[in-house]
């Protein structure tokens with residue numbers, strides 16, 4: 498099969514490799530769509546722990562074409578999405594439902610080969626059926642949508658809360674879609690430049706702020722006087738985090754959904770301490786993909802506007818460069834297999 502492999506950080510190529518065979522408990526999925534994620538760029542650059550050589554790709558959908566155990570035979574031929582979490586299913590963490598804390602945890606697309614390929618091997622326990630009315634390209638976005646669902650849950654976000662989102666990449670935009678659906682109020686989306694904010698405006702943001710061009714603090718004082726109920730950082734950037742802690746209302750919540758690239762950062766602790774902020778880590782979001790596909794199938798959340806660039810595996814360099822430069826109107830480059 499064809500696959501895009503990272504041999505080591507900064508070295509990537511299209512390879513020909515044998516079609517993998519699923520071991521017991523796993524299935525083989527013929528990939529129909531696989532989205533390029535900003536996190537994949539960190540894997541390519543060597544900023545996230547991964548096992549190289551690696552086929553990246555954790556946002557996928559496809560059709561099951563082989564199984565490793567007879568008991569999974571009913572999946573053959575079915576259109577699916579699924580969890581990327583490979584766990585033991587036996588330890589205390591797994592049995593409590595917090596399987597991301599499993600001591601044997603490995604994630605497809607990071608420690609294990611992912612979906613930038615014609616086929617991917619995934620665990621059968623994480624599968625969910627893809628209803629016919631959700632196109633494969635959109636179904637592949639269940640993963641980032643699941644991050645938004647999990648983050649909102651951890652933040653305790655609720656109807657009528659004001660929301661500010663730092664970052665207008667696909668995670669930030671998924672947060673906007675979920676916040677709007679939940680009936681959150683006066684949702685403000687921030688990014689460095691206006692061109693990245695157009696789609697947020699189209700998706701119904703109450704306001705957007707281009708932080709390199711406008712005064713963030715002054716604008717927010719105008720939009721959310723007294724501070725914001727729920728703030729989500731989807732950037733992992735030091736100065737963005739510093740602003741988040743200053744902009745939350747007293748007793749408000751700041752949810753951290755952006756990867757900090759292992760960096761040490763300075764924050765003003767008293768912004769949190771004095772104002773009794775609740776700060777939640779939202780780096781791991783499990784058990785959300787079934788809810789995500791159901792919300793899409795029922796028409797509650799529509800991410801069709803995210804599918805901006807369809808590409809082939811052969812065009813991976815174009816896709817990666819689009820994901821890096823994010824030109825005007827770009828949200829997601831998605832590998833699509835006919």
Ligand SMILES: [Zn+2]
Pocket residue numbers: 534535536555556640641
């Ligand atoms: Zn992702």
Ligand SMILES: [Zn+2]
Pocket residue numbers: 584585586587588589590591592599600601
């Ligand atoms: Zn476990």
